[in-house]
Amino acid sequence: MIRSTKTTPVAVLFGFLAFSALLGWTEYSNWRAEVGRAEMSLEQTAEAIAQHADDVIETSRLPLASLISEITDEEGHPHMAQKIASLITRQMKASPTLDTLSFIDAEGRMIATSAPRPPAGALYTDREYFQFHKAKPFPLPVLGKPIKSRLSGDWVWPISQKVLREDGSFGGVVVSTIRVKHFINFFRNFPVGNDGSFLIARGDGMVLARGPMAESLLGTNIAAHELFSRYLKAGTAGAYHYRSPVDRQLRIGGFYQSDRTGIVVLAAASKRQILVAWMEEARIRWIYASVLMAVSVLAASHWRQQLKRREESEAQLAAREAEFRLLAESSSDVISRFDENGIREYVSPSSAAILGIEPDRLIGKSVYAGMTEEAEATVREAAARLQIGSTHEKFLIKHVKPSGEEVWLETALSKLPEQNKASATRVVAITRDVTTHKVMHDQLDQLASTDDLTKLANRRSFNVRFEEMMKRARRSRTPLSLLMIDADRFKLLNDIYGHAVGDECLTQIAAVVRSCVKRPGDIAARYGGEEMAVLLTDADVGGAWTVAERIRVQVSALELPHTANLPFGHVTVSVGAATLPPEAPGDITAQALFTQADAALYRAKEAGRNQVVSANRTWYQIAKSAT
Template sequence: MTGAIKYLPARTFVAVAFAVFGFVGLIVWGEYSSWRSQVARIEADLMQTAKALVQHADDTVDMAKFPLAALITQIEQERGGPGMPAKLTQVMRRQVDTTPWLGALAVIDADGKMVATSSRIDAGAANFSDREYFVFHQSSDTLEPVLGRPLKNKLSGQWILPVTQRINNPDGSFGGVALAAFILTELTNFFQGFSLGSEGSFLLVRRDGVVLARAPFLQTLLGSSISSDDLFTTHLRQRHSGSYHFVSSIDDTQRIGGFYQSERSGMVGLAAVSQSEALATWMKGARIRWMSCFVLVAITGFLVWRWRRQIMLRRASEALLVAREAEFRLLAEGSADLIQRFNGHGIREYLSPSVREIFGVDAEAMLGTHILENLHEDDHDAVTQVMTRLREGSTRENMIVRRKRADGRQIWLETTLNRLPGGTGGTDIRIVAVTRDVTRQKNLQEELDALANTDELTQLANRRSFNIHFEDMVLQAAQQRTPLSVLMIDADRFKFFNDTYGHAAGDDCLRAIANVVRGSILRSKHLAARYGGEEFAVLLPDTNGAGALKAAENIRQRVAGLQLPHEKNPPWGYVTISIGTATFHPARGDRLTTAELFERADHALYRAKNSGRNRVAAAEQEAAMATGRPDIKSV
């Protein structure tokens, strides 16, 4: 009997020690998971920021093509004419005055002398034949705009980012260079609109590793090459976007960086934050939690020592259970996150006091409620599947769901669910869930997505968004065997409109056309986008050719009904549009790629323009005429 009395406290001590180590292990695992979640959120935010920056740079560079194209067209029209430099100067100054992001336009002849410029600073005898872009175009036949290295403007002394295009003589020989210059500080000011802390930095790099811009501004880095850095030698070879941790070669700061490479231009954006600064808030909370855990472990050790002095196993076991419950509650009540405990049926058995801050109700009111209560109905299936996996043996699950607060406001919640040891399986289990409110992060992500997919002038979808939806809709139409129609819309003689009324009036005209196009879309699945310049595109799923013609004619008539003055658009004298339509009919055996369907609509648009403008033409008309079926007509 005496030996049994001595053995029972020893068994109790081992059991309690095992529970304590398990509890500490759970805390350590929870802290590690919390740290990984925090780092993952920072990395995701940085990748989204880098993506937004690169897309902004892409859009800015792409927009430079329009003034360059207009400038070269003007040169070809005025070549050899009297007063050509004065006319070019007038055109360039008008374009620069109506384009905030454009610093200057200039034309340089084949000898490197400046023919005309929008700048009011006298170029004097300055020669630009030593510039990298001049040497490149002198030896290259390409007529596409080229993004050059950042450099200092010889006239103003400002740092600029040049976009240049070769000018050919009538015989095809080199005739000079057209230059569009962005003021680099405008680009870095946009970068600094994103908050990355006092030690954060942004970097914009060309596909070959040449540094185009940095914020904070660092002159010595501009134009240098970082192609030998890990970003280019390792990470970009594996994927076009991602994150990594590195030590900055500039200030030796340990940083977390998110990068994104444009598939369109190859430009790379890197958004980075100081690791210590980004994790400072988490570390502050972690120290408090670690101190609490240390205190709890110390208390537990003291209790275990006291319990070893007890003789009866039942009394020691009951004391141990009470102490463990007290430890759990002390930890939960000291945490800013909501800690909940569920049984195997998904019924709440415990909630920490932070439920008042997150859900807007007291813990007592939530006891006994089901995990699905007040969740968004679209998330019910996902939560049910998580609970099923936990009952079937999974020890850890994560989920992000929407829930309605007591005040009716919807919030986003990130929850980590851990299955506690013990139980026989099935519904005989206990689950601890750690929940935090991530509504702000979700809203920020949605705002960045909207910024990356919306045209700033018209507030329609931009070209990038159109291309993404176009691919998805063609695939969906092929799978569901339903028709898909495309409308390509172009403002008639819009260049003359700009030349006559100015670019500000041109912007107002484009907004008016965009409002008509937006107002003509009747279904939520339809998509209207500004494709570029004065071109618009509309995707009409579940719409056949006749429906597309009807929608196009409605848009054409409504634009004409605006009666916007356009004296250079005879015979009407007001703004008109031409529209080309094309329809994909999988049920009729059509097998088209997005490029082929778009090309059909584009050809129909040019047929409408060549037929007199202010009209609608259908790609199906050409196909019908080619097969001897003239029953398909354009409006």
């Protein structure tokens, strides 16, 4: 049907409104994507701070056990204070995150401390941690309420542990402290803007730190805050929007609660700053959009003069196609369209920068061409889901440019509306380069799962893998073996040679363990202090014994000096082994297997050290006869 040119203004107005709506929806989607990226980044920041806090707290707890052991050994000795002070000095050198390390006796007197000038004659009976340990039988280290230190003058976290005399009576408190400013300085390493903030709280809601520093908040309880009353009840990690009660700013916050210490971290950025940064980035798109609108209006006017009797539907179709292409070509992402067979019909110019391939080399070719098997499988699965009813799919794949550069691409697939039931499925894909984010995420994961000293897996990642490997062993009906490895008389090694030598000793033992545990499915970890753990997949009692004995022999062959480790005179290890056989009952837990291996390690220590003992009784007898 041929229509009058009087309908052209209506068509132009409709096209303008449609384009404005499309532009508005696109910008709204871009803004939501920017908010999503900010939420993910803040959640990862909170997780990194929580893991750092866990490590600092764990490091601050370790010296307390050594200090209590020394106090117990030297009780009643005339030079007890000097010996404790000497041990404190060594512990402080090995623990750079500590502010102070002190021993307070049962009367509240400071017996020994790392502080250079402690106040003379001061009593510490008024301190909350002192009163807690005096009144309570709790024997483990406790993270207390932030206090202003009388020793350094700074706000600190006290980590304290009760000292018991030989007769079981209260013998005082050992205390290590961590500066609150340490975490404020650590937070400055994260890109959260000038108005960024963070908060660290105990699991019960007590505020431990806030950056920028807010002394009035320290020690207060925020358990009634929506973070605790609402969001943490739904999950241990996430993000939400809120108005700060401190500075009344609208903020986006990412939170994370540690499963090791219960510490809760909230990392937040100003919503206004995020909006301003996004608007700066979007300004170019808006300029292009304005030019596009002007061009569209001029083109419509020209069509009215030259094509007076063109069908309105044909004009609208051409305008919409032009708008789609201009919008796609102004986008920094790769926008492509392909048919039901995966043949590309259109590719935006940004493919040259992101894929390393000009768009005209891609049009008319299959989207699967040049993909790795893994990437092709991922894309075909997403396409199959679109075929059976899904309207939107997203996936992440690795892409190798013609130059050899590897990049990570995130692609969102959207199925175009079908004109009728018989029409073929057509899809629009938006692809962006997320390599920087992927690398940062992988680096954070690596840091979070590796022990800094030994380069073995840390205890947290070991425990996660332990549960996974137990489930896999039960499912596949294959054996799983656990080795617990402990350096013999390691405390004496530290006392005689110093902690630097002790650290080097652990590094060399870890190197031996790595050289003996090479299979892809196995894992070796530093479980704590001088203790290491190894999980061996598809390894029965004999296989576990062979690996354990190889580790023991190679460590002994290092002949690292240790005069106090008699009768050997050098560093040795004891190993306890436990195996989950294929026929074991399904209710045996990872903790039960660990308990068996730990008991075997204890028997190896009792039997004279420098040997391997299996938790299985029959094998234990064979092992004893072999040694």
